[in-house]
Amino acid sequence: MSTEAQAPAESSSSHIAVGGATSGLTINLHPLPILNVSDHLNRSQLTSAGPSKVIGALLGTESNREISIVNSFELILVASDGDVDMGEGSTSASANINPNLLNTTFFETRRDQFKQVFPTLDVVGWYSVGDSPTAEDVTLHQQLTEIIDTPIFLLFHPNHSPASQALPVTIYEAALAEGGKDNSTEGKFVELAYGIETGEAERIAVDGVSRGGMGGEGEESTVIANLTTQRNAIRMLYERVAVLLQYITAVINKTAKPDHNILRQVSALVATLPTMDAKEFREELNTEYDDVQLTAYLTTLTKQLNALSEYADKHNLLHPPPNDDFTGPHGGMRGGGRGFSGFDYAGGGGGGRRRR
Missing domain, CATH: 1.20.5 (Single alpha-helices involved in coiled-coils or other helix-helix interfaces)
Structure with a gap:
């Protein structure tokens, strides 16, 4: 099931080419990647001492010019030691920054692992978190372009207004070069329209997640x-x-x-x-009912026996027998001590005789 596509919105970011040329991709976004990105952001905010870059890979399928984003996994960054060329469209300030770079070894390992579990899915792009694309996003996108063909970029907006009816997600691709330095779009993104595609199982899962813990x-x-x-x-x-x-x-x-x-x-x-008045149905129903009741009874009985055993151990620790030489030479009780159950034990060794 698909919903109406989200139209591109105007932006004032210096890394967005407004009205730039696109490759004509049709994007179908499933709910699972959105939930994964939101969960990744929440865990990062709770476990990190300061702000950290949240990125991950997008898994999906591509047929002709249609891309479906159905899953995602997290990625990690490594510190860069040198300056990075941001392209002709970058400013001098952004060209001299020292951004983090993608850990390609980790990326390839995770991609191979997911390929074994989901053989029909390929890495079609990556995601990050922010209000608008940054120079670091441009660098990471250029690095991913060397690994996969024409990746798309999904940006999750954490400061999205709750009153807005649109999803806090924007999807970009690298703007096609127009030629010429004055109007070059190299090192910039162009926004893409996308639609939401869900199946019956996904709608049930999203409904369950939205209800929370109740x-x-x-x-x-x-x-x-x-x-x-x-x-x-x-x-x-x-x-x-x-x-x-x-x-x-x-x-x-x-x-x-x-x-x-x-x-x-x-x-x-x-x-x-099933025929509710059939004899076979009634017998099967009674059998299942008896099995369920017996299982519940055995579970309750086991818990009670376990609690009784723990109570007996604690009682013996708090109230030891009056004589110090309570344990016989063969591990049995001797000397007429009184156990927890109220019986007097007579005789030595392990074969003592119980009497009231």
Whole structure:
């Protein structure tokens, strides 16, 4: 499922070529990369003492001139020791900076690992975080251009206004050179329009993430979240069944025009449901119910026995027997000591006789 494409916005950044020539790419962005970038930014802010550069690679597929971004992974930077040439379009101030560079060894290792797990996905670009592209972004993009062909650049905006209806994401590609020093676009980005593409599984996952922990802590939060999800699923199923029932009733009463395609689908759906009054169904239901109850009983019994054993150990530590020579030569109790269970132990060694 796709939504309407996000149109490029005007920007005053010196590294954006407004109205620059593009390669005509069609970008489809899935929700997972957006969640990954947001999670990467939050973890970086919580674990870093100061501001740090957040970058990563974008995984996706490319067919003709259409690119789908479906996943991402994080990358790391290494300090640069020398000056970096930023291109003819860069200012003298930005050309003399000493930016960080991409750790290409780590990049290639992670790319090969993801290729083994997701053989259909390739690295189609990279992402970073900021309000607008910087000179360091230009340097990193030029470095990635030497590794992969025509990478795209996704910029996540952390200071995005909550009132805005647009996503806090902008996608760029390197501007095509126009020739001539006065209007050269070398070392600049041009913004691309993109669309949001989601599947059924992705919509369910995003809905679950947006609901959060539902309050509570620990196991309580998990239980409440699971129960809330089940309640919403049952309510949605009930509402859809009610719509079907209303339609069937209207067709029977001849107040609605029958649609044979819909009726065939309803018939196929009903045929897949189990017969609730069948003897086999009732027996299977009772068997599963008994198994669940027995499992829950055994779990509770095991926990209680474990708690009782821990309590007995602690009691014996706090209340030792009155005589010092409580343990016999063979590891048994002797001397008529009284154990935790209230029995008196008579006799020595390990074969003592219990008596009330």
